[in-house]
Amino acid sequence: MSKKEQIRLTVSADKVSVPIYVGNNIYSYVKTIVSLKEYSKVGVLMDKNVAYHWGESIRKVLGKNAVYIIVPAGEENKTLTAAGNILASMLKHGFDRKSLLINFGGGMICDLGGFAASTYMRGITFVNVPTTLLAQTDAAIGGKTGVDFNGFKNMVGSFAHPKAIICDSLLLSTLPEREFRSGFAEVIKHALVADKKLFYTLAKENFGAMDEDKLAEILLQSCSIKCSVVSKDANERGLRKILNFGHTIGHAIEMLSHDTKKPLLHGEAISIGMIAEARLSLLSGLISKEDFKKIEDIIAKADLPSRISKSYKSKIYAKMMGDKKNERSVIKWVLLKGIGKAVIDEEQSEKLINKAIEYILI
Numbered sequence: 001m002s003k004k005e006q007i008r009l010t011v012s013a014d015k016v017s018v019p020i021y022v023g024n025n026i027y028s029y030v031k032t033i034v035s036l037k038e039y040s041k042v043g044v045l046m047d048k049n050v051a052y053h054w055g056e057s058i059r060k061v062l063g064k065n066a067v068y069i070i071v072p073a074g075e076e077n078k079t080l081t082a083a084g085n086i087l088a089s090m091l092k093h094g095f096d097r098k099s100l101l102i103n104f105g106g107g108m109i110c111d112l113g114g115f116a117a118s119t120y121m122r123g124i125t126f127v128n129v130p131t132t133l134l135a136q137t138d139a140a141i142g143g144k145t146g147v148d149f150n151g152f153k154n155m156v157g158s159f160a161h162p163k164a165i166i167c168d169s170l171l172l173s174t175l176p177e178r179e180f181r182s183g184f185a186e187v188i189k190h191a192l193v194a195d196k197k198l199f200y201t202l203a204k205e206n207f208g209a210m211d212e213d214k215l216a217e218i219l220l221q222s223c224s225i226k227c228s229v230v231s232k233d234a235n236e237r238g239l240r241k242i243l244n245f246g247h248t249i250g251h252a253i254e255m256l257s258h259d260t261k262k263p264l265l266h267g268e269a270i271s272i273g274m275i276a277e278a279r280l281s282l283l284s285g286l287i288s289k290e291d292f293k294k295i296e297d298i299i300a301k302a303d304l305p306s307r308i309s310k311s312y313k314s315k316i317y318a319k320m321m322g323d324k325k326n327e328r329s330v331i332k333w334v335l336l337k338g339i340g341k342a343v344i345d346e347e348q349s350e351k352l353i354n355k356a357i358e359y360i361l362i
């Protein structure tokens with residue numbers, strides 16, 4: 001495997017140019033891809049699970065001069081307190097403006113580490129080495145960093161791009177099946193909002209038994225969609241909003257689930273959110289019954305959830321009202337106009353929204 005970049009995220013307006021390397025057993029290239037000797041200090045941020053599986057291997061690559069910062073796993077730990085602990089650790093170890101932070105983990109680590117790096121001394125360089133399918137296809141790319149705050153998802157954060165992104169399929173080999181599956185929600189989302197052809201390719205796939213080459217090909221296509229959208233609208237003034245499909249209801253459900261004994265993974269909540277928002281698209285006459293059925297079928301085929309307990313019913317709407325995507329207290333929806341096509345900034349009546357929510361309750 002050569003260490004050639006496969007895709008590049010370029011945002012000309014912001015002078016952003018991020019190489020993305022995709023391959024198998026390439027995480028160790030981090031040493032050369034970013035030329036570590038240029039940095040005064042190198043930190044590696046991992047959660048406990050990643051440290052358990054990969055800590056020793058990454059220590060062999062980076063040696064004992066790197067600083068290893070280990071944080072508790074789970075989205076519920078993506079907090080300002082956790083970010084503060086990382087900043088304190090960097091300060092304690094003498095990180096300066098010429099230091100580097102490597103975020104080695106899932107979406108939570110990329111968001112949290114990116115936020116800490118982008119605020120430490122007003123911003124130091126960071127690299128993302130995403131270790132979950134979800135982070136490789138979505139969270140690690142595009143410069144959104146942040147933490148959850150006061151019960152709201154990604155409420156405090158910044159736009160800051162990593163210097164490079166290394167997507168290594170080998171790192172997916174230690175992922176629990178549930179985590180792995182959850183990543184397909186964002187791949188399906190990319191297809192639904194921007195790529196009809198990818199949707200029909202996915203619809204034929206056996207998600208549970210995809211060979212490595214097929215997975216790499218799909219990952220590459222999914223990352224390319226993300227790059228193409230972000231390159232045109234990095235700061236989410238317009239087009240990038242399509243990537244929030246499923247996330248208005250999905251984020252509300254995800255955050256509410258953190259207060260229960262059965263917290264949902266991000267991809268699981270987004271999968272239920274996509275069903276509800278596809279239902280809203282159907283109720284608004286934007287998509288046909290046939291397309292809606294195809295969306296339900298692909299979610300079922302990927303073994304992702306599509307329903308949530310009716311105990312959530314009264315809470316979802318209130319939670320959505322606090323979403324940062326709203327403008328002047330009005331929810332702005334991303335809806336589908338067909339498979340592979342999305343519309344943004346749609347307003348909907350409370351009656352129709354509740355009907356769509358009703359659909360996902362059991």
Ligand code: GLY
Nearest residue numbers: 138142144240243
């Ligand atoms: N995950 C959606 C975005 O990056 O815009």
